Amino acid sequence: MAINSSLAPRVPPAILSPLMSGFRLFDLNPxxxxxxxxxxxxxxxxxxxxxxxxxxxxxxxxxxxxxxxDPAQILAVTFTNKAAxxxxxxxxxxxxxxxxxxxxxxxxxxxxxxVLRQDIDKLGYxxxxxIYDEGDTTGLIKKIITRTAAKDxxxxxNVAKSLISKAKGNGWSEVTPGDxxxxxxxxxAKYQQELKTMNAVDFDDLLLLTYKLLTxxxxxxxxxxxxxxYLMVDEFQDTNRLQLELVTNLADARQNVAVVGDDxxxxxxxxxxxxxNILEFEAHFPNPTVVKLEQNYRSTNAILGTANALIKxxxxxxxxxxxxxxxxxxxxxxxxxxxxxxxxxxxTSEIAQRAVTEGAKHExxxxxxxxxxxxxxxxxxxxxxxxxxxxxxxxxxxxxREIKDLLxxxxxxxxxxxxxxxxxxxxxxxxxxxxxxxxxxxELSVHKRCSVFAALQDGEFRxxxxxxxxxxIAAFTGxxxxxxxxxxxxxxxxAEVLRAFIGETGYLADLKRSCKTQDEGxxxxxxxxxxxxxxxxxxxxxxxxxxxxxDDMMLREEKEEDEESKxxxxxxxxxxxxxxxxxPHVYLIGLEEGxxxxxxxxxxxxxxxxxxxLYVGITRARQTLALxxxxxxxKYGSPMPGTASSFIKELPAEWVxxxxxxxxxxxxxxxxxxxxxxxxxxxxxxxxxx
DNA sequence: CCTTGTCCGATTTTT
DNA sequence: TCGGACAAGG
Ligand SMILES: Nc1ncnc2c1ncn2[C@@H]1O[C@H](COP(=O)(O)OP(=O)(O)OP(=O)(O)O)[C@@H](O)[C@H]1O
Numbered sequence: 001m002a003i004n005s006s007l008a009p010r011v012p013p014a015i016l017s018p019l020m021s022g023f024r025l026f027d028l029n030p031x032x033x034x035x036x037x038x039x040x041x042x043x044x045x046x047x048x049x050x051x052x053x054x055x056x057x058x059x060x061x062x063x064x065x066x067x068x069x070d071p072a073q074i075l076a077v078t079f080t081n082k083a084a085x086x087x088x089x090x091x092x093x094x095x096x097x098x099x100x101x102x103x104x105x106x107x108x109x110x111x112x113x114x115v116l117r118q119d120i121d122k123l124g125y126x127x128x129x130x131i132y133d134e135g136d137t138t139g140l141i142k143k144i145i146t147r148t149a150a151k152d153x154x155x156x157x158n159v160a161k162s163l164i165s166k167a168k169g170n171g172w173s174e175v176t177p178g179d180x181x182x183x184x185x186x187x188x189a190k191y192q193q194e195l196k197t198m199n200a201v202d203f204d205d206l207l208l209l210t211y212k213l214l215t216x217x218x219x220x221x222x223x224x225x226x227x228x229x230y231l232m233v234d235e236f237q238d239t240n241r242l243q244l245e246l247v248t249n250l251a252d253a254r255q256n257v258a259v260v261g262d263d264x265x266x267x268x269x270x271x272x273x274x275x276x277n278i279l280e281f282e283a284h285f286p287n288p289t290v291v292k293l294e295q296n297y298r299s300t301n302a303i304l305g306t307a308n309a310l311i312k313x314x315x316x317x318x319x320x321x322x323x324x325x326x327x328x329x330x331x332x333x334x335x336x337x338x339x340x341x342x343x344x345x346x347x348t349s350e351i352a353q354r355a356v357t358e359g360a361k362h363e364x365x366x367x368x369x370x371x372x373x374x375x376x377x378x379x380x381x382x383x384x385x386x387x388x389x390x391x392x393x394x395x396x397x398x399x400x401r402e403i404k405d406l407l408x409x410x411x412x413x414x415x416x417x418x419x420x421x422x423x424x425x426x427x428x429x430x431x432x433x434x435x436x437x438x439x440x441x442x443e444l445s446v447h448k449r450c451s452v453f454a455a456l457q458d459g460e461f462r463x464x465x466x467x468x469x470x471x472x473i474a475a476f477t478g479x480x481x482x483x484x485x486x487x488x489x490x491x492x493x494x495a496e497v498l499r500a501f502i503g504e505t506g507y508l509a510d511l512k513r514s515c516k517t518q519d520e521g522x523x524x525x526x527x528x529x530x531x532x533x534x535x536x537x538x539x540x541x542x543x544x545x546x547x548x549x550x551d552d553m554m555l556r557e558e559k560e561e562d563e564e565s566k567x568x569x570x571x572x573x574x575x576x577x578x579x580x581x582x583x584p585h586v587y588l589i590g591l592e593e594g595x596x597x598x599x600x601x602x603x604x605x606x607x608x609x610x611x612x613x614l615y616v617g618i619t620r621a622r623q624t625l626a627l628x629x630x631x632x633x634x635k636y637g638s639p640m641p642g643t644a645s646s647f648i649k650e651l652p653a654e655w656v657x658x659x660x661x662x663x664x665x666x667x668x669x670x671x672x673x674x675x676x677x678x679x680x681x682x683x684x685x686x687x688x689x690x
Numbered sequence: 691c692c693t694t695g696t697c698c699g700a701t702t703t704t705t
Numbered sequence: 706t707c708g709g710a711c712a713a714g715g
Contacts, residue, residue, distance in 0.1 A: 079704085079705085080704070080705080081704090081705080107704095107705065108705080109704095109705045110705090133705085134704090134705085203704090203705050204705090206705080207705090267703080268703080268704080270702085270703070270704095271703085271704070271705085370702065370703075371701070371702055371703075372701095372702085372703085373701065373702090393704075399708095427691095427692095430691080430692065430693095432691075434691050434692075435691085436691085468691095514693095554705090555705065556704080556705070574702090574703065574704090575703075576702090576703045576704065577703085577704080595702090598702055598703085599702095600702065600703095601702085601703095609703095613703080634706085635701085636699090636700080636701085636706070636707095637706040637707085638706090
């Protein structure tokens, strides 16, 4: 109250308007409020977990709008799709929909796509460029390696991929500066040249080319500087060099750049993230207002104490004093399991039980893990208990053959030079353009530095083929041309065109035929049909073009949930993707040596980052937290012995209790608890109208 | 040219 | 456990 009245004179009237009903400055503590009110000039918010950094960003957006700033001039960038979505949802609670919508809240990559779709032609690409995902790029690199490597030379596609990615992230034009001879260097050069002929970009190009565009073309830079007057970046500790450069270039002389972050939550070092971006913020944006937040509003002291004790083990960190006004709360449980089956069984049945005894909702629970693969067992057990759940991220959906094929078909229609997509579907279903023809066309395309599609059109090439092959090619290229025209006819419903096109290809019949069981065939067919419908919805509701839709798919844009499915069910999510989120009850599974910390990180000497990862996981919990580890875990189909993570030893006895699942299950339930449970059950039954 | 079968090798994290 | 790479037969 006191805060509110003392500041009242400075609050513009707009803030009090009904539109802003959800936005009240007095929901912020004085430091947070200072950050929100600092709208001009560079602003650095460096603060620990759960101190309200994201809240400050969203409140600041709302405040700017209340001050009369055009929402379209506000840019808020996050690192993951999930975080972007979370922020949009939080903003939706503070401002009216028509004001929230024009605000740009996206990931760096999505923002870059938007910039490039408008002006990439200035860099010699065409505006209908394709975006290649991880699988597409590794596939392409693999092909280039086989084509380039001499007999005695070997290079793993994955290794080349990460070298190239690292080079691009640093803005180098060689794999290692100065190296133009090695196989990797040759592969890099060819890769980049071929991408350009195919009119395609990879994820790193999105950042790199946008950077080029902004630095080399003043008009473009100024256009985007005019567009975005207020920049905000969440999780700034995870930005890489190129991303920092992008921010620098988007900011004009006014330097209205607000960044928030926490060096203890830096978990993307493996992707080139540089903590120095935030720790040396002053070097890039002179004289910033610096705000430090120390009160944690999220977690109980047991959880916060556990997290603090753990992170103290990291050397070279800036010490922080995080405190919470919340009570101690239940102790953090560390539970030993015999194997991963028991782990999944234990946590899922406990969730089912707590839903009854504690009246907790399913969406209050989250299961966090190191690897996507770990979610599968938990999913199976949740299904058995009929507990609703949702898996965040994980690529299984996009890994499905039929989804890749569908996206490739669509991609070829929009950009015929997209070789990776063309070669994927050129003979699926079989249409008489087999490997040997494709091989020759590819050779010619490499030789002439043109796309495969262009090579196929080549008169000389065609005359060198068998009559059958030549006819097959003529038929197929003509077919694509015709559908491309239909798709690009103004006012056409693209989803309908796509559906008809896929129908004409005979793809679905081929897909079903190639499946072992009828059930599998129907499932796969259904996925394709569903995806087209998904696009149809997007086209009708949001006016998205097929291109927009494909971009969303490639960037793994989070699907907006409709009201019923919104946030319902237990959340299954990796530790990385969980950053920035919070849940009342968290289960953090698989705390075994070799998994967390991961074996790889030990070899690479990045155990500190693994510790931060666990720190991030622990600090997602609001009320209760359980950490589990297994004596055995199924790996490659057979059980492998495992031991508790070395991090467990670093947790403070004061806030942690150690348990064993088998003993817990066998132990007689205390009479007190039984009474409590039956009481809760009875209450539940009595309150349920029948 | 296309289909079918067998064997082997892979698994961090995200855009 | 599962999917991709390769080899052999229609
Ligand atoms: N001044 C405040 N009063 C009450 N609750 C607050 C306040 N500030 C933040 N919170 C609450 O604390 C929780 C954490 O906030 P937020 O997610 O913004 O933190 P954060 O700093 O972004 O966390 P992290 O870095 O761990 O992702 C949220 O539930 C938020 O609503």
